[in-house]
Amino acid sequence: MxxxxxxxxxxxxxxxxxxxxxxxxxxxxxxxxxxxxxxxxxxxxxxxxxxxxxxxxxxxxxxxxxxxxxxxxxxxxxxxxxxxxxxxxxxxxxxxxxxxxxxxxxxxxxxxKTCHADQASSVSGSVHASASDHPCTSCHGVAHYIFPKDDPRSNVYPLNVPKTCGTCHGSPDLAKKHGLPNVYPLYMDSIHGFALSKEGLLVAANCQSCHGSHNILSRTNPQSMTYKSNIPKTCGTCHAKIEADYEQGVHGKAVAGGNLNAPVCSDCHTAHAILQPTESAFRMQSTPICGNCHKDKFSTYRDTFHSQLGSLGGYVETARCWDCHGAHDVRPASDPASPVNKANLVATCGRCHAGANLSFVQYQPHANARDRKLSPGLYYVRLFMNLLLASTLTFFLIHTILWLIRSRYSQVKNKSANGGKNA
Amino acid sequence: MPDPQRTEPITEAAAPAPGASRYFVRFTREQRYMHAVLFTTFLGLAATGLPMRFSESFWARKFAAGVGGFGAILFFHKLCAVVLSIAFLIHVKEVFQRGLLRREKGIFWGPTSMVGNWKDVKDLLGHMRWFLGLGAKPQFERYAYWEKFDYWAVFWGMIVIGFSGYAMWFAPFFAHFLPGWALNAVLVIHSDEGLLAILFIFSIHFVNTHLRPDTFPMDMVIFTGVESEEEFQHKRPLEYQRMMKEGKTESRLGIAPPLWLLNFSKVVGTIAVFIGLTLLVLTLTAYFH
Structure with a gap:
């Protein structure tokens, strides 16, 4: 019927x-x-x-x-x-x-919410709280065709997450409206984005690996996974050994001690545009990042051959900060485990300079030729070279200018053109 | 020179007209080649050295990106350095062979020597007086004081820049007998002395030797090897008089430079001067930035 x-x-x-x-x-x-x-x-x-x-x-x-x-x-x-x-x-x-x-x-x-009360309450406390702007379907897709997150047809399947978030966070207009960076293209060009989109690695970090899913909080919120002091733990979810190393270093200890000026992962690696650290672009961009805080060390580094070589590009092997000081577990030179501890210098320098010996490692990678007390030999060498340069050039500049004027004067006076045929 | 025995009319366009000047040899072929190697490698060293010295200037990075980065720049720098070092060693060998083994006169002293003497001091002071209109122009011998200065500046520069350059190239080896701070100092020495050489050659040498009114736009003698009798007499009256007195005129006679050589020299010389002046401008912009 x-x-x-x-x-x-x-x-x-x-x-x-x-x-x-x-x-x-x-x-x-x-x-x-x-x-x-x-x-x-x-x-x-x-x-x-x-x-x-x-x-x-x-x-x-x-x-x-x-x-x-x-x-x-x-x-x-x-x-x-x-x-x-x-x-x-x-x-x-x-x-x-x-x-x-x-x-x-x-x-x-x-x-x-009737069924998904937990998720709904998470969302209502998150940056996406507004139900009219961010209905569940904006991430989970058309209501009648929602698939579990391990189903490739799902909008929240790991490989689909960046595209789903990118619907809004890849739009320059939206980025402008909310004062957020337009992160989608940065992520897609990053090592995480590459691993996900090109290799299809399900374990590659996607948006929600770092930001969470329903409970996304602003990075200014101390509860947020992306709050500065929580970032090492967030990245450490996958990069466990590096997190452990980081905690041993001066930066990790400073952050753990509440000093939020010390760098966390994202300060050096950036948040979304993370590059392979051996890549030329990364090696080129990262030294000035250390220089943001270590201004004097950066300035003296820039006087050296390492920097002069390094800033030209195309030759990425030249020593950058972390090649000598270590990257994640940066320690003071007094620490026997530091690569720049006196006892370790021959080995550290020797990684690039084959045949490095005790005398060779006397080289000062941060010498300051303007500081007489710190590097007297270098100070006087520079002084001598500057005086030689200035005096020679000044004398001959005056000599040449006078000569030019006198030659021309005598040419005009004698009504002669050239002194010869220049043959 | 017009040949008094010649009866046939001169037909070649390039041949000197009757009554045209005689030409005298100033530089041998070997010396001209030596200068060619010197300025070619010097331009190469300057063009690759300056981007390293001013590696943070925009043109250094552009240039580096254009030629394949620092690796390529350093390779060409070392290549030019090795060629120039060999040329320098050949020159030193020549000087000692001629002066010590063959006992040739005028190598280490006398009017034809490159070694400075009391007359050079007097010439310098006299020249300065002439600049200011306080005296007559000095009469110069084979090598005037500023030419000797150019020579010794290059000689000193070769030793200083060369030594400091090789000390950086083979730093672990040099560390066996240099103190630690010297490894820092060699970069300062190398780059400052190099900068001095570049600034000196591309401003002082260019003007003194090529661009001043007496020789403008270019003194071709280093390319052709010969100069006309009038020019010889005008520029270095003492050497000319000595030559006449010693009766060596015939042995110094050369042939008028062929047109192709003149044109070729002008092109090469102009390119070299142009590259030099470009590098000078870039250096000054980077230095005063």
Whole structure:
């Protein structure tokens, strides 16, 4: 009987729509119509008094062209829905206000919170709290076709996460509106983005590996995974050994001690545009980052051959800060474990300079030729060279200028052109 | 020179007209080649050295990116350095062979020597007086004081820049007999002395030797080896008179430079001067930035 009824859905719909159209509606005409409807319902469906089942819904909504009054599609692909993570549920599990069939024109929006209360409460405390700006579907995709996060069809499948977040966070307009960097292109060009998009590594860090998913907080919030002092732990989720090394170094200890001026992972590696550290671009960009705090050391480094070589590019092997001082567990030179401890210098320098010996490592990578007390020999050499340069050039500059004037004067006076044919 | 025995009319366009000047040899072929090697490698060393010295200037990075980065720059710098070092050693060998083994006169002293003497001091002071209109122009011998200065500046520069350069190239080896701070000092020495050489050659030497009114736009004698009798007499009257007195005129006679050599020399010389002046401007912009 239900099947028979399902073959004539539009007739019923048009009939019902006309019957309940407000302008023609009159209370006294309702009674016979209602009686007829009740009769029809009773005779056609054994469960007429109960909720409609999925087949009833799909009878109408299964038509791919079906739209509501505002021309939005209200069609549902029953086949696809049944494969989705909610496929075992009935339509009315979510559309709980639909109790009768046919249902009223206006139905309540589905509230995911009914089942997903934990996630909903996480989101409501996050940067994405506004339900109208960030409905669940903005990340999880079309409501009827939500798949589990380990299903490649899911919008939150690891390999799809950057694209999903990038829908908003790859838009320059949105970035401008919220004062956020346009991170999507930076991420996609990073080593994480490359591993994910080119190699398809499921373990490669995607957006939510570092930011969380429902509970994303601003990096200014001390609870946030990306709050400065939490970053080593966040990165350490995957880079466990480096986190352990970092905690042993001066920077890690300073951050743990509450000094937020000390660098964490992202200060050197950046947050989104993370490069392979052996890459030329990374080696070129990172020395000035250390120089942000270690200004005097950066300045004296720039006087040396290491820097002069290094800043030209194309030859990335020249020593940068971390080649000598270590990268993650930077220690003071007094620490026997530091590569720049006196006892370790021959080995450290010898990594590049084959044949480095005790005399060779007397070289001062941060010598200051302007400091007489610190490097007297160098100071006087520089003084001598500067005097030699200045005096020679000054003398000959004056000599040449006078000569030029005198030569020209005597040429004009003697009305001669050249002194010779220059042959 | 017009040949008094010649009876046939001169037909070659390039041949000197009757009554045209005689030409005298100033530099031998070997000396001209030596200068060619010297200025070619010097330009190469300057062009590759300056980007390293001013590695943070925009043109240094552009240049480095254009030629394949620092690796390429250092390779060419070392290549030019080795060629120039060999040329220098050949020159030193020549000087000692001629002066000590063959006992040739005028190598270490006398009017034809490169070694400075009392006359050079007097010439310098006299020249300065002449600049200011306080005296007559001094009469110069084979090598004037500023030419001797150029020579010794290069000689000293070769030793200083060469030594400090090799000390950086083979630092662990040199560390066996140099103190630690010397490894820092060699960079200061190398770059400052190099800078001095570059600034000196591309401003003082260019003007003194090529661009001053008496020789403008270029003194071709280092390319052709010969100069006309008038020029010889005008520039170095003492040497000219000595030559006449000693009766060595015939042995010093050369042939007029062929047109192709003149043109070739002009092109090469102009390119060298142009590269030099470009590097000078870049150096000055980086230095005063």
């Amino acid at each position: 239900a099947r028979l009824f399902a073959t004539r859905p539009f007739v019923i719909r048009r009939f019902a729509a006309r019957a309940f159209a407000p302008r023609q509606f009159a209370a006294r005409r309702l009674v016979p119509f209602a009686l007829v409807l009740l009769f029809l319902a009773w005779t056609s469906n054994a469960h007429a008094a109960q909720k409609p089942v999925d087949a009833d819904c799909l009878a109408c909504h299964g038509d791919a062209t079906m739209t509501d009054g505002a021309s939005h599609s209200i069609a549902v692909d029953g086949q696809k829905f049944s494969q989705s993570t909610h496929g075992s549920l009935e339509c009315t599990s979510c559309h709980a206000d639909i109790k009768t069939y046919p249902h009223p024109d206006k139905i309540a929006p589905v509230d995911c």
